[in-house]
Amino acid sequence: MYRPPFSRNLFAEFDRLRRELDQAFELSPSIRGLGAGFPTLNIGSTPNSVEIFAFAPGVDPAALDVQIEKGVLTISGERKAPQVPEKATVHLGERFAGRFHRVVSLPDSIDPASVTASYRDGVLHISAQRKDSALPRRINIQ
Template sequence: MMSLLRFPAHVFEEFERLQRDLEQALAGWPLSLREASGVPLFPAVNVGRTNDAIFVYAFVPGVDPNALDITLEQGVLTIAGERGPWQPKEKETIYAQERFSGKFKRTLTLPEDVDPDQVDAKYRDGVLTIRIGRKAHLMPRRIAVQ
């Protein structure tokens, strides 16, 4: 009988193989329903972490930082705002326009250990940097053997 507490090593190798196969099979396909719908993913974000904080970098060029609405509720971070239309130079004819304008709302689910009392946001050169502290009592703790 196989123990539920211990898996044979080859099981995890099979999971890794399956993940590689799926990534290859789905290459080029949309990664989310929103992306598949053709709605632009704006703002683009990068998310990282350190031992004591989660960092969210939202790329919002052309957006007034005072017009951004940032909320964190029950581990869900929402960045909302509006970017006005780009105005061409006088007498300039536009042949193509790819810049998104209008209202936007981007929602991210964060790890369970974020602390809503430790949040700060800074805007510089079109990049919104949000730092969210992690709850110390939920972080992994090294236990010394006596």
């Protein structure tokens, strides 16, 4: 008798698959942490700007590259691995080291010429001002 590989309840299969993936990722904490990407981002907006905070501790600011092209902001760079003494044995390494690349789509109202970036205490702060034409304005009635 033929038995299909999936049960009739597709949602139950998705739930089973999610549980199996959760179990697989519990075996390696470093893999579980990679899902969010590096650096982690907080993005917010004000009426005048979009504010982006990239949390990149241990990254040399000279190793960061921030670019904007056609409304797409790209943050890339490299974080060096910490120096481990020659005879030391690492039992668990959860800190990401290596090259990274994050891409964020910005709204059309952003003026690419007004984007500024600063780095302090492991946080890259990018501020993108809105175009004057995109800002709300009050129209006087005559």
